[in-house]
Amino acid sequence: MDFVLTLVNGLSLGGIYAMIALGYTMVYGIAKMLNFAHGDIIMVGGYTVLIFLSINPILAIVASMIFCLLLGIVVEKVAYKPLRGASPLAVLITAIGVSYLLQSLALIIFGAQPEYVIIADLGVLNIGEISIGYNTIITLVSTVIIMIALTLFVKYTKIGRAMVAVSEDKDAARLMGININMIITITFAIGSSLAALAGVFSLLKVPTITPTYGSMPGIKAFTAAVIGGIGSIPGAMVGGIFLGIVECICNSIPELAPYTIAIEFLILIVILLVKPSGILGKKRREKV
Amino acid sequence: MALLEVKDLEVNYGLIKAIKGVSFEVNEGEIVALIGANGAGKTTIMHAINGIIPKARGNVTLQGEDITSTPAHKLIYKGMAQVPEGRRIFQELTVFENLQLGYYSKKGKAEFEEKLTEMYEHFPILKQRSSQIAGTLSGGEQQMLAMSRAMMSSPKLLLLDEPSMGLSPLYVNTIFEMIETVNKQGTTVLLVEQNAKKALTIANRGYVLEIGKMVKTGTGADLLNDEEIVKAYLGG
Numbered sequence: 121m122d123f124v125l126t127l128v129n130g131l132s133l134g135g136i137y138a139m140i141a142l143g144y145t146m147v148y149g150i151a152k153m154l155n156f157a158h159g160d161i162i163m164v165g166g167y168t169v170l171i172f173l174s175i176n177p178i179l180a181i182v183a184s185m186i187f188c189l190l191l192g193i194v195v196e197k198v199a200y201k202p203l204r205g206a207s208p209l210a211v212l213i214t215a216i217g218v219s220y221l222l223q224s225l226a227l228i229i230f231g232a233q234p235e236y237v238i239i240a241d242l243g244v245l246n247i248g249e250i251s252i253g254y255n256t257i258i259t260l261v262s263t264v265i266i267m268i269a270l271t272l273f274v275k276y277t278k279i280g281r282a283m284v285a286v287s288e289d290k291d292a293a294r295l296m297g298i299n300i301n302m303i304i305t306i307t308f309a310i311g312s313s314l315a316a317l318a319g320v321f322s323l324l325k326v327p328t329i330t331p332t333y334g335s336m337p338g339i340k341a342f343t344a345a346v347i348g349g350i351g352s353i354p355g356a357m358v359g360g361i362f363l364g365i366v367e368c369i370c371n372s373i374p375e376l377a378p379y380t381i382a383i384e385f386l387i388l389i390v391i392l393l394v395k396p397s398g399i400l401g402k403k404r405r406e407k408v
Numbered sequence: 409m410a411l412l413e414v415k416d417l418e419v420n421y422g423l424i425k426a427i428k429g430v431s432f433e434v435n436e437g438e439i440v441a442l443i444g445a446n447g448a449g450k451t452t453i454m455h456a457i458n459g460i461i462p463k464a465r466g467n468v469t470l471q472g473e474d475i476t477s478t479p480a481h482k483l484i485y486k487g488m489a490q491v492p493e494g495r496r497i498f499q500e501l502t503v504f505e506n507l508q509l510g511y512y513s514k515k516g517k518a519e520f521e522e523k524l525t526e527m528y529e530h531f532p533i534l535k536q537r538s539s540q541i542a543g544t545l546s547g548g549e550q551q552m553l554a555m556s557r558a559m560m561s562s563p564k565l566l567l568l569d570e571p572s573m574g575l576s577p578l579y580v581n582t583i584f585e586m587i588e589t590v591n592k593q594g595t596t597v598l599l600v601e602q603n604a605k606k607a608l609t610i611a612n613r614g615y616v617l618e619i620g621k622m623v624k625t626g627t628g629a630d631l632l633n634d635e636e637i638v639k640a641y642l643g644g
């Protein structure tokens with residue numbers, strides 16, 4: 121019974137990782153860059169919820185998603201777009217700079233003490249001996265809906281197809297009439313609003329936030345994206361769920377619990393050694 | 409007024425001058441062949457025209473409109489489509505999805521179906537393989553797909569960079585027949601080819617490029633009979 125609960129918790133935590141990992145993986149696929157500021161978008165989303173919470177929780181969630189969506193677009197336009205074609209290292213360092221900038225701004229505005237962001241007290245569902253928090257269930261259901269929606273979007277819409285085309289061959293995509301900049305903007309918008317949503321679900325689990333709130337989930341989700349195969353959307357989903365389950369199983373075994381994070385990164389290393397392109401990643405010849 | 413006019417084009421790769429002042433034109437309704445040895449700069453010219461690589465000097469006009477600094481993704485909306493060197497089809501997508509992307513710049517479901525049917529009539533194999541992942545097609549089938557993808561937008565001007573590369577004679581014939589057909593149906597063609605003989609045979613006019621410079625021009629027939637050309641490019 122305990123194991124079922126661990127599994128359900130793992131699935132829901134994994135869903136949160138997957139939501140964040142999707143942002144990493146889509147941006148990597150389309151813009152060929154690692155957006156290390158992506159985790160901090162979660163933090164910004166959390167504080168946005170805090171600001172609007174007194175008005176209405178639903179409004180706060182929507183506001184957080186919209187604000188992060190716009191922030192993602194602005195960050196891309198201001199920080200990354202001027203570096204199109206620059207060396208990957210320059211882009212990476214800029215992304216780290218953006219990450220510190222967002223954290224420092226949060227520190228100035230909200231201070232270093234944790235803030236409590238209690239979005240809603242949802243209670244628990246009792247099925248026989250198992251009691252599952254409604255927050256866990258909502259997270260799970262939302263994750264499934266988002267994944268299905270995103271998969272359908274990529275597969276069956278014109279913009280989605282253009283995204284796949286850009287991620288495979290930018291120049292050929294341009295010859296089709298696809299505006300690369302527009303596709304990159306859309307990608308950042310989707311990734312950032314998913315990060316905001318991931319922040320909301322994290323806060324439903326543990327309702328405290330600090331300026332470094334996004335770092336750990338950001339790194340874990342990045343790990344998940346790499347495990348699943350960076351650049352691959354199903355890979356981010358699989359990697360995220362996998363990592364969430366591993367984390368919850370480790371945490372449920374007292375002897376392993378202190379080493380959970382180490383174990384997660386160990387898995388990353390092992391996967392990188394065995395299959396460097398990740399579980400669902402494709403080996404792709406890099407075109408010059 | 410020529411449909412496509414290239415004037416004093418210069419292209420550099422860093423310090424290397426790849427194209428050193430090239431001018432030529434393609435008139436409406438023509439097939440114009442651009443021939444030259446490996447590394448002469450044919451692909452560079454194609455990419456400079458379509459805005460994939462920057463021009464150091466010179467200008468390009470399409471139907472009298474200056475497109476020298478038009479971004480690459482806008483050119484298809486002005487009626488210029490391309491089959492790039494090495495096909496560059498979207499390997500991870502299906503044949504059908506590739507054709508949908510070829511129609512990206514256009515609107516209208518009925519016209520799409522019409523175009524699609526037309527392509528499937530040209531190349532029935534593509535219809536059979538419509539839901540196959542394009543990366544798993546044979547080289548010849550991929551080339552047919554690249555050609556069809558470019559034609560989906562009903563371009564006025566079609567740029568072809570070595571459409572017969574790596575194909576067996578049977579496929580080469582199929583591709584050249586398609587080029588002649590689309591030309592008869594009103595598409596103007598600029599054709600880069602290693603297969604100079606075949607290219608000049610179907611071309612109205614040809615240009616010969618040598619290390620970044622145009623060294624000769626004439627009608628297809630003239631160039632086919634030119635002794636130097638025969639020696640250098642036709643294995644005579």
Ligand SMILES: Nc1ncnc2c1ncn2[C@@H]1O[C@H](COP(=O)(O)OP(=O)(O)OP(=O)(O)O)[C@@H](O)[C@H]1O
Pocket residue numbers: 421424426444445446447448449450451452453493602
């Ligand atoms: N990205 C690049 N960087 C540096 N030099 C390049 C680059 N691309 C092409 N060149 C050089 O420019 C010259 C022209 O190349 P281009 O590809 O245009 O030749 P081509 O006529 O298309 O040859 P082929 O028949 O082999 O396709 C060559 O000397 C080539 O080495």
Ligand SMILES: [Mg+2]
Pocket residue numbers: 450451452493
């Ligand atoms: Mg070439």
